[in-house]
Amino acid sequence: MHLDNIRFTKKVLISLALLSLFLLLGALVWYSVQMLLLIFAGILLATFIRGVAGFLFGRLLPLPEKAGILAALVILLALLCAFFILLVPQLLDQGEKLAQQLPEALKLLQEEAGLPPSWARELFETAKDSAAMDSTGKIARRAMGLFATTLGAITSLFIMLFVGLYLSFSPHYYRQGILQLFPGEARKGAEQALQALNYTLSRWLIGRFVGMLLISVFTFIGLLLLNIPMALALATLAGLLTFIPNIGPVISAVPAILLGFTVSPMSALLVVLLFVVIQGIESYLITPIIQQHEVALPPVLTLSSQVVLGSTLGILGLALATPLTAAALVLVKLLYVERVLGDETGVKGIDS
Numbered sequence: 001m002h003l004d005n006i007r008f009t010k011k012v013l014i015s016l017a018l019l020s021l022f023l024l025l026g027a028l029v030w031y032s033v034q035m036l037l038l039i040f041a042g043i044l045l046a047t048f049i050r051g052v053a054g055f056l057f058g059r060l061l062p063l064p065e066k067a068g069i070l071a072a073l074v075i076l077l078a079l080l081c082a083f084f085i086l087l088v089p090q091l092l093d094q095g096e097k098l099a100q101q102l103p104e105a106l107k108l109l110q111e112e113a114g115l116p117p118s119w120a121r122e123l124f125e126t127a128k129d130s131a132a133m134d135s136t137g138k139i140a141r142r143a144m145g146l147f148a149t150t151l152g153a154i155t156s157l158f159i160m161l162f163v164g165l166y167l168s169f170s171p172h173y174y175r176q177g178i179l180q181l182f183p184g185e186a187r188k189g190a191e192q193a194l195q196a197l198n199y200t201l202s203r204w205l206i207g208r209f210v211g212m213l214l215i216s217v218f219t220f221i222g223l224l225l226l227n228i229p230m231a232l233a234l235a236t237l238a239g240l241l242t243f244i245p246n247i248g249p250v251i252s253a254v255p256a257i258l259l260g261f262t263v264s265p266m267s268a269l270l271v272v273l274l275f276v277v278i279q280g281i282e283s284y285l286i287t288p289i290i291q292q293h294e295v296a297l298p299p300v301l302t303l304s305s306q307v308v309l310g311s312t313l314g315i316l317g318l319a320l321a322t323p324l325t326a327a328a329l330v331l332v333k334l335l336y337v338e339r340v341l342g343d344e345t346g347v348k349g350i351d352s
Contacts (some may be wrong), residue, residue, distance in 0.1 A: 001170030014100070032068040032257055033313060034313070034316065035158075035159075037313065037315070037316050037317060037320055038156055038159045038163070038318060039323065040162040040323075041159070041162055041163075041308055041316070041319075041320060042160045042162045042163025042167060043163070043164075043165075043167060043201070044157070044164075044320075044323060045160060045161070045163070045164030045167075046163070046164045046165075046167035046168045046171065047202055047205060048205050049069060049072055049076070049165075049168045049196065050069065050162065050168055050171070051071060051202055051205060051206070052075070052076065053065075053068040053069040053071070053072035053168075056071070056072060056075070057071055057072065058069070067171060069168050069169060070317050073168075074166075075325050076095070078118075083230075084237070086301075087232065087233045087236060090230060090232070090233050123171065126214060146273065156316075161326070165339075172271075175194060178190065178194065178219075179191055179194075181247070189311065189335070189339065191336075192334065192350045193264045193330075193331060193334050193335065194351050195349050196330050196334060196347050196348070196349045196350055197327055197331070198349065199349020199350075200326050200327065200348075200349065201326070201327065201349075203324060204322070204323055204326050205323075207287075207334040208242070208243055210286075211225070211242055211286055211287060211352055212239040212240065212242045212243060213239065213246060213281060214282070214286055215238055215239045215242045215249075215278060215282055216235045216238060217234055217235070218281070219234065219235040219238040219239070219256075219275075219278060220232060220280045222233035222274040223235060223256065223271070223274070226260070226263075226270050226271060226274065227263060227267070227268055228256065228259055228260055228263065228267065228271060229259050229262065229263075230259060234255060234256045234259065237252050237255065238252040238253075238256070238275075238278075243319065244283070244305075244306070244319055244321075244322075245302060245322055246302070246306060247306060247310075249275065249279045249282075252275075253271070256271050256275065257271050257272055257275075260272075286322075293342065297325060299321065299328055300323060301329075302309055302321070302322055302325060303324070305321040305325040306318055306321040306322070307323075309321040309324070330347060333345035333347050
């Protein structure tokens with residue numbers, strides 16, 4: 001009887017220890033989730049850099065691996081500098097003009113929509129009164145909050161860049177380190193999972209960037225035909241925000257519509273129609289064609305992950321929701337559907 005009590009107590013203590021360990025790991029993951037997202041963003045960056053280097057200097061020009069990666073980094077940095085030098089000043093200048101022209105645009109909107117004459121004036125008076133109510137203390141707190149946010153964003157950017165650069169130049173070193181954590185037969189499964197993840201993320205990035213490029217081109221041509229100011233900057237913004245499916249295109253349409261109002265209300269309406277048509281083409285033509293050869297994700301699963309991760313983890317969670325979902329889907333197929341249930345899933349990218 002005494003021996004049974006000892007065994008029971010031992011089982012209870014082991015269960016409590018395992019539960020405590022599980023809760024501790026859960027808390028650790030939760031409190032470090034932003035850092036984990038940054039590491040994942042760095043992995044995506046490394047995948048992108050190695051993909052560019054592999055295409056330009058592996059297929060087109062024969063260069064050693066690290067020299068090709070370095071050359072790809074120089075090209076990407078030059079493109080980024082060109083973007084900021086050519087487009088950011090234009091963006092700031094047009095933003096200032098937009099602030100000056102917005103009252104007239106709202107007046108045109110009021111006349112076109114048949115709103116009361118005092119509508120636009122009341123809107124600006126309300127905004128002015130709200131701004132005037134801010135005390136010096138509130139402004140100071142907001143300034144400190146903005147400074148902290150900016151500092152955090154810069155720090156996060158550097159972390160992502162360093163992770164991406166280290167993984168770009170030495171992926172095999174870190175891959176071997178991960179595989180050494182798995183014993184025997186499990187190591188082969190882990191290696192297959194890493195191969196499938198690399199393939200999936202690479203193909204997802206290819207699909208995204210092809211879609212982003214086409215959206216930028218179509219948007220630029222459409223805005224140019226409608227004589228909307230800042231067409232190149234708006235088209236670039238539309239292409240970049242297409243990285244975030246479903247939600248990004250809606251955000252990118254807002255400044256284009258506002259600038260359309262500076263021309264005429266009819267121009268703004270045509271801009272709305274332009275974005276609807278382009279996103280329809282992207283959703284129902286471009287994306288399905290790309291996904292036939294790349295990565296197919298259920299739309300409901302994609303949207304659900306964006307809502308959940310965006311609401312809990314902010315803008316970074318929203319931006320990375322789709323690739324995280326793609327990676328998780330691959331792991332579920334490999335580790336559960338194939339290994340536990342024994343069903344074939346057709347996961348690609350695994351060396352036979």
